[in-house]
Amino acid sequence: MNARHDHSHQREFNLEDREFRFLVSFLSRETGIVLSEHKRQMVCGRLVKRLRSLGMRDFAAYCALLDSPAAGAEVEHLVNAITTNITNFFREPHHFDHLRHQVLEPRLSQSPKKPRIRIWSAGCSSGQEPYSIAMVMAEVLKPSEAWDALILATDIDTNMLKRGADGIYSAEDAAHIPENYRKRFVRRLHNDSDHVQMADELRRLIxxxxxxxxxxxxxxxxxxxxxxxxxxxYFDKPTQRALFNRYADMLHVGGMLYLGHAESLIGMNDRFEASDKTVYRRIR
Structure with missing residues (x-):
């Protein structure tokens, strides 16, 4: 009896071809995210919790909801479930060295009067990247009151954004922060030795x-x-080309674009030149 029940339970949440194709098309249209066939099991596993929460017995009902005027907030839940949020403080540390020496310090020497600086962390996940940027910024641009400085941190996942805004992380996460920054910008929480909070000085910058x-x-x-x-x-090549061109539009000439270790602009966009490993400068 238990075996039959388990088998039925497995069948209940099978993601069939038709539903998978619908989800692939829906996510591509709504977010630009491209899912290949080998992601089917991942999609199924991550969405089962949503089906259970909604009291649905199969993916056909879930797709019908997304395809209806009642979809509403469910689109946000779908995106939150599908997107992967892997990040840590000072990931790819050479980027932060480059930011300091090639962007912030030159600006400091060129602009003695309250200069304006804007940095965008696009796809910021739970906030470790913008807080890492903020630590470098606060260290270089001191006193910070003398600067019109701001970091925009955006993501499609609202759960991750809330974590970032709260600025509370596990002590294990904070171990990735270099000691000099950790001493200055990380605060222990009262009655909670397992978590820390980012200093108000950083939170005001983001x-x-x-x-x-x-x-x-x-x-x-x-x-x-x-x-x-x-x-x-997560995007196909045409979407990547369009995205990089939009980034060029949003950067000052000479501004820097920092990509992930597996990403490249080579053959994708002629408005940038390489500045460092996975760092590109807008040239036109």
Whole structure:
């Protein structure tokens, strides 16, 4: 009896070809995310919890919901479930050295009067990347009151954005922060030795906002640097080309674009030149 029940339970949540094709098309249209066939089991596993939460017995019912006027907030739940959020503080540390020496310090020497600097962390996940940027920024641009400095941190996943805005992380996560930054910018929580919180000085530098990179961007001003690491790997080549061109539009000439270790602009866009490993400078 238990064996039959388990077998029935497995069949109940099979993701059939028709439903998988619908989800692939839906996500591509709504977010630009491209899912290949080998991601089918991952999609199934991550969405089963949503089906159970909604009291649905199969993926056909779930797809019908997404295809109806009642989809509403479920699209957000779908995206939150599908997107992968793997990040840590000072991941790919050479990027932060480059930011300091090639973007921030030159600006410090060129602009003695309250200069303006804007950095965008696109696909910021749970916030470790923008906080890493903020630590470098606060260290270089001291006193910070003398600067008009801001980091825009965006992601499509609202759960991750809330974590970032709270600025609370496990002590294990904080171990990735270099000691000099950790001493200055990380605060122990009262009665909780397992978690830490980012200093108010950092939190004031960052604005966390939800943004779907596939849609219209509301920002008006240009950026000095954009971090978009391990995001473009979710998109097909035409979407990547369009995205990189939009980034060029949003950067000052000479501004920097930081990509993930598996990403490249080679053969993708002639508005950038290589500045360092997976770092590109806008040239036109």
């Amino acid at each position: 604005r966390f906002k939800r943004l779907n990179l596939h849609e219209k961007w509301p920002m008006k001003g240009k950026f000095d640097a954009i971090f978009c690491r391990n995001v473009a790997i």
